[in-house]
């Protein structure tokens with residue numbers, strides 16, 4: 010067998026090496042765990058290690074990467090940029106030392122006001138991008154949010170309706186009965202006009218309601234062309250239906266649509282999205298009494314009765330635009346500049362026998378909406394993932410926050426490993442403007458990911474991967 014493969018393998022190796030144009034990179038950061046599995050046409054490299062639970066990330070107008078280190082505060086990373094994925098961060102400098110800050114971060118469009126959140130409140134500071142320092146003490150904008158369990162408060166400033174700050178707040182427990190009460194402020198996304206603010210806003214009683222019945226919608230994004238507001242929701246654990254525990258593959262995680270802030274009308278804005286009574290079907294086959302259900306249909310938890318039943322869930326609760334595999338835990342969503350792709354981080358499961366998620370995926374958009382229909386189970390295409398999910402969660406990176414830099418590279422935090430990754434197109438073109446789907450198999454065949462070396466070496470990348478291929482072939486041949 011060996012003599013049969015060798016010539017093929019060698020010609021493959023050298024053909025690939027000759028066409029290589031990847032620049033060499035002398036800086037080296039090794040991922041904490043196994044190198045990520047990266048889809049064909051893409052590259053992912055570690056740019057920072059040793060951070061304290063990095064969550065939300067954002068670039069300031071001087072190119073510093075600001076990172077919320079959960080339980081510590083906001084740090085600023087200066088990047089040494091040798092092009093492409095050859096980027097390395099120095100040690101973080103402290104911007105705001107405040108252990109209550111836990112996830113949310115935002116900057117005004119002029120770059121001179123910094124926003125961050127704790128479980129209780131949203132704060133702003135005057136900020137100097139050149140020195141990457143706050144130049145004022147904090148001002149509290151929104152308060153009254155303290156709860157237990159889901160305590161992150163994602164922040165997003167509209168770029169279509171200047172001054173509107175969206176704040177997402179989750180539930181106090183897996184099944185939070187108070188979320189049924191609209192005045193509780195639990196499991197809601199609200200928008201606050203911080204331009205017209207004269208005093209501190211109370212989350213429960215002030216603000217424009219974009220949606221309620223949203224268990225824990227950590228990722229919030231504004232589609233850049235139409236101004237449509239989307240969120241990604243972490244759905245319920247341990248779901249029971251008609252006495253059967255169906256939680257392994259139900260319900261699905263949701264991508265919801267909340268209308269616009271720019272004046273465009275959307276009748277369902279401020280509507281109830283189901284939690285804690287109605288949930289989106291993922292694996293319809295394992296749901297008892299599944300007549301009329303397909304992927305994404307809202308159905309009732311527990312035993313159906315005269316008030317909460319599948320008919321009510323379908324007719325009276327806003328259904329998701331897309332549904333993702335149960336327990337994958339989406340935490341951030343960022344559109345590219347022309348609105349043709351939404352990138353979603355999946356932090357990964359705990360409530361499932363076989364771990365799932367732990368990846369960065371992309372969802373195709375067109376004319377302000379997902380390309381795939383609401384009953385699709387294949388809308389998320391995996392770009393960066395953990396190859397061996399059986400090692401998760403303890404020995405995997407866990408994606409959280411996303412940020413584009415000015416060169417169209419996508420940066421991603423991983424909280425449990427204390428890392429920041431950069432994701433680029435392998436051919437050097439902009440990840441933001443290049444088609445995310447070029448070079449990938451058709452939608453739904455997410456298994457096309459290949460393992461890419463994440464350790465930088467002096468040899469050209471394509472040559473290195475050819476040698477890996479060669480060794481793999483030789484090893485395989487021995488066992489044939």
Ligand SMILES: *[C@@H]1O[C@H](CO)[C@@H](O)[C@H](O)[C@H]1NC(C)=O
Nearest residue numbers: 105106134143144145146147
């Ligand atoms: C920056 O913010 C911190 C923490 O919120 C505060 O203690 C400090 O006084 C601020 N710096 C300036 C220059 O106001």
Ligand SMILES: *[C@@H]1O[C@H](CO)[C@@H](O)[C@H](O)[C@H]1NC(C)=O
Nearest residue numbers: 170171172173202204205270
């Ligand atoms: C926010 O408030 C400012 C000042 O009152 C006002 O000019 C602006 O129209 C408001 N924005 C929205 C989206 O309502």
Ligand SMILES: *[C@@H]1O[C@H](CO)[C@@H](O)[C@H](O)[C@H]1NC(C)=O
Nearest residue numbers: 286310311312313314316317
């Ligand atoms: C109907 O079911 C819901 C959800 O399980 C439950 O909260 C509610 O108490 C039930 N209502 C009645 C009248 O049994």
Ligand SMILES: *[C@@H]1O[C@H](CO)[C@@H](O)[C@H](O)[C@H]1NC(C)=O
Nearest residue numbers: 251252297298312313314318
């Ligand atoms: C299906 O739902 C109906 C109506 O709620 C209920 O009477 C019936 O017991 C359920 N069937 C099963 C198999 O649980």
Ligand SMILES: *[C@@H]1O[C@H](CO)[C@@H](O)[C@H](O)[C@H]1NC(C)=O
Nearest residue numbers: 314315316317318319320321
């Ligand atoms: C389902 O719930 C709705 C209202 O929540 C009620 O009008 C309807 O009668 C219920 N259906 C059944 C079969 O109980």
Ligand SMILES: *[C@@H]1O[C@H](CO)[C@@H](O)[C@H](O)[C@H]1NC(C)=O
Nearest residue numbers: 302303304381382383384385
């Ligand atoms: C999924 O939804 C699309 C669009 O609404 C519809 O055409 C298609 O029949 C649905 N597929 C299934 C399996 O129901």
Ligand SMILES: *[C@@H]1O[C@H](CO)[C@@H](O)[C@H](O)[C@H]1NC(C)=O
Nearest residue numbers: 347349350441442443444445
């Ligand atoms: C938007 O980006 C996609 C790839 O992400 C590209 O294929 C498309 O041509 C771009 N469209 C416009 C209108 O620029």
